[in-house]
Amino acid sequence: MAHILLKELRKSYAGQEVIHGVSMDIADGEFVVIVGPSGCGKSTLLRMVAGLEGITAGTIEIGGRVVNDLEPRDRDIAMVFQNYALYPHMSVRENMAYGLKISKMPKPEIEQRVARAATMLELEPYLDRKPRALSGGQRQRVAMGRALVREPSALLLDEPLSNLDAKLRVQMRLQIKDMHLRTGQTTLYVTHDQVEAMTLADRLIVMNKGIAEQIATPSEVYRTPASEFVAGFIGSPAMNIFTIRAEAGTAILPGGHRLAIAGIPASGEVRLGLRPEDLEVTDADTASIPIDLRSVEHLGADAFGYGVIVGSDILLTLRLPGTSTAQRGDRLNVAPFPGRLHLFSIETGKRI
Amino acid sequence: MNRTVFPHKLLPWLLVTPQLAITVIFFYWPAAQAFRQSMLREDAFGLSTSFVGFSNFRRVLSDPNYLNALQVTVIFSILVAFCAMSIALFLAVQAEKIVRGKGFYRTMMIWPYAVAPAIAGMLWLFMFNPSFGTLAWPLRQLGIAWNPLLDGEQAMGLVVAASTWKQISYNFLFFVAGLQAIPRSLQEAAAVDGASRRHAFWTIVFPLLAPTTFFLLVVNTVYALFDTFGIIHAVTGGGPGKSTETLVYKVYNDGFVNLIMGDSAAQSVILMVIVIGLTAFQFRFIERRVHYG
Ligand SMILES: Nc1ncnc2c1ncn2[C@@H]1O[C@H](COP(=O)(O)OP(=O)(O)O)[C@@H](O)[C@H]1O
Ligand SMILES: [Mg+2]
Numbered sequence: 001m002a003h004i005l006l007k008e009l010r011k012s013y014a015g016q017e018v019i020h021g022v023s024m025d026i027a028d029g030e031f032v033v034i035v036g037p038s039g040c041g042k043s044t045l046l047r048m049v050a051g052l053e054g055i056t057a058g059t060i061e062i063g064g065r066v067v068n069d070l071e072p073r074d075r076d077i078a079m080v081f082q083n084y085a086l087y088p089h090m091s092v093r094e095n096m097a098y099g100l101k102i103s104k105m106p107k108p109e110i111e112q113r114v115a116r117a118a119t120m121l122e123l124e125p126y127l128d129r130k131p132r133a134l135s136g137g138q139r140q141r142v143a144m145g146r147a148l149v150r151e152p153s154a155l156l157l158d159e160p161l162s163n164l165d166a167k168l169r170v171q172m173r174l175q176i177k178d179m180h181l182r183t184g185q186t187t188l189y190v191t192h193d194q195v196e197a198m199t200l201a202d203r204l205i206v207m208n209k210g211i212a213e214q215i216a217t218p219s220e221v222y223r224t225p226a227s228e229f230v231a232g233f234i235g236s237p238a239m240n241i242f243t244i245r246a247e248a249g250t251a252i253l254p255g256g257h258r259l260a261i262a263g264i265p266a267s268g269e270v271r272l273g274l275r276p277e278d279l280e281v282t283d284a285d286t287a288s289i290p291i292d293l294r295s296v297e298h299l300g301a302d303a304f305g306y307g308v309i310v311g312s313d314i315l316l317t318l319r320l321p322g323t324s325t326a327q328r329g330d331r332l333n334v335a336p337f338p339g340r341l342h343l344f345s346i347e348t349g350k351r352i
Numbered sequence: 353m354n355r356t357v358f359p360h361k362l363l364p365w366l367l368v369t370p371q372l373a374i375t376v377i378f379f380y381w382p383a384a385q386a387f388r389q390s391m392l393r394e395d396a397f398g399l400s401t402s403f404v405g406f407s408n409f410r411r412v413l414s415d416p417n418y419l420n421a422l423q424v425t426v427i428f429s430i431l432v433a434f435c436a437m438s439i440a441l442f443l444a445v446q447a448e449k450i451v452r453g454k455g456f457y458r459t460m461m462i463w464p465y466a467v468a469p470a471i472a473g474m475l476w477l478f479m480f481n482p483s484f485g486t487l488a489w490p491l492r493q494l495g496i497a498w499n500p501l502l503d504g505e506q507a508m509g510l511v512v513a514a515s516t517w518k519q520i521s522y523n524f525l526f527f528v529a530g531l532q533a534i535p536r537s538l539q540e541a542a543a544v545d546g547a548s549r550r551h552a553f554w555t556i557v558f559p560l561l562a563p564t565t566f567f568l569l570v571v572n573t574v575y576a577l578f579d580t581f582g583i584i585h586a587v588t589g590g591g592p593g594k595s596t597e598t599l600v601y602k603v604y605n606d607g608f609v610n611l612i613m614g615d616s617a618a619q620s621v622i623l624m625v626i627v628i629g630l631t632a633f634q635f636r637f638i639e640r641r642v643h644y645g
Binding site: 071078085 | 535537538540541542543544545546547548551555556559560
């Protein structure tokens with residue numbers, strides 16, 4: 001168990017900076033998820049914490065100790081790799097015991113720990129098998145087991161579920177959550193999947209091009225995204241975001257529709273963000289946005305309507321009740337729930 | 353599955369004929385000739401031959417010179433195979449660590465392979481010949497009584513060194529390829545698991561390299577047994593005395609220098625049996641312990 005401190009971390013490859021100063025204070029026992037699109041530097045950040053990549057600038061502390069120049073083995077961490085990196089010539093048992101043997105732990109205790117992990121991960125029948133004789137899900141569990149038996153200060157996982165099929169991914173996600181509740185281990189988890197990020201995290205780091213756009217709890221990230229990037233990245237279906245013009249406190253929408261929005265600047269252009277579930281179908285006479293429905297998808301409990309704002313080509317997604325009878329070609333008037341809209345600066349992308 | 357079916361039976365045979373012809377002409381036919389010859393005895397002038405059964409074999413196997421050659425071969429082969437493989441592995445591991453100039457380093461490492469054995473032998477001779485060798489004088493200055501023309505052990509050291517040097521390139525190439533096939537993440541996992549680089553090498557990298565190592569063991573054994581003839585011929589000529597006379601060299605010596613064709617043929621048949629036996633042994637007992645990823 002340990003608390004992890006990242007201070008102004010930077011990383012350059014051959015003069016090209018890919019991590020531009022990330023800072024974060026991770027509490028003991030916290031589950032932090034690093035999420036972002038492919039290539040944004042998630043793995044690099046995690047690997048810097050692990051000691052597999054050098055640090056160009058900044059400091060990393062684990063358990064109150066600066067570990068910048070320590071080898072991975074001196075950092076008291078364990079890691080689960082995306083491709084699992086199981087030792088192919090060793091049995092499941094040997095894979096899990098490898099690190100314990102190196103730390104010169106007495107044999108009975110090694111056996112005890114491996115047995116405990118095997119029980120927890122339902123791996124007992126496979127202990128004497130080689131990794132190649134295991135399914136993807138079993139390999140993943142072995143990788144988890146190998147990390148857990150060492151009871152490290154911090155557990156690092158790099159997209160551990162991305163090689164599994166959808167159903168298994170949900171199962172393993174629940175198991176990982178469960179395991180974290182049981183062990184209370186400080187955990188850093190990398191994923192590009194926002195569902196994994198939202199369901200697992202105590203706190204999220206949303207990364208974009210080597211910058212931490214927002215560090216907050218999942219609900220904060222969802223309710224008050226700090227930037228247009230975060231708003232667009234988190235949430236499915238994605239938030240509707242388009243440019244509006246402000247004129248004397250009212251907003252002019254694409255197509256020329258006027259809408260009173262609290263808190264918009266007196267003049268100039270801003271980006272308006274509306275989540276699909278924050279749009280309500282209303283009567284034509286109230287302040288609303290008219291849209292022409294292009295298509296409706298029924299998912300059972302919910303339905304999603306896709307339409308364009310009348311007089312423009314801006315596409316809006318809105319959530320409809322599952323019982324809705326709206327269909328392609330209908331004209332609907334929708335109004336945003338007050339207080340649920342998001343404004344972002346055009347220049348900086350930051351929340352206003 | 354899509355199987356190609358030839359319209360008649362002859363064509364497939366026709367297509368494999370060139371390969372079969374090469375194998376038959378250059379392998380089976382000479383082997384059969386050696387076998388036939390090993391049962392014959394020629395008179396001193398080569399005018400008449402007579403069938404003598406296995407008596408050539410009996411004489412060869414009870415000849416102390418032959419047993420000496422066998423012993424020399426065993427020592428020589430083990431030394432060459434071990435040195436060539438371990439040095440090549442060491443260099444390949446070092447080459448992996450290089451960041452800049454990797455390609456240049458590798459190219460330079462592969463170079464010696466392009467040198468013909470006899471020429472490699474000459475190079476080493478020029479360096480270490482006691483009277484005109486470039487390095488012989490410095491060795492003597494260091495207090496070493498350097499004279500491989502008289503000292504059998506020094507002569508052995510010299511041919512082992514030359515043969516090893518020649519084979520390192522080949523082994524290096526295969527070890528580099530073998531190392532590249534091992535995913536980096538395995539070594540990273542080991543590093544996170546607490547292994548030092550040395551420990552990770554012996555517990556992860558080396559075991560995973562076993563298929564390459566095994567392949568090279570077979571190739572190097574055959575190399576040491578046969579292909580080093582040119583080097584020995586150029587450097588020591590089997591001497592001093594018979595201290596560097598290997599089995600192959602003795603086959604050549606008895607057959608083409610002393611012109612005892614029957615004995616020479618019997619020796620080459622024995623050698624063939626030894627190589628087949630050794631390779632079979634390697635596949636049977638060592639390969640079983642090899643883990644193919
Ligand atoms: N060894 C490397 N050398 C040069 N550039 C690298 C290296 N590793 C990663 N990068 C670059 O750093 C950026 C972040 O990579 P990475 O952390 O792997 O992204 P993610 O895990 O978020 O997909 C990418 O643009 C990638 O091209
Ligand atoms: Mg990655």
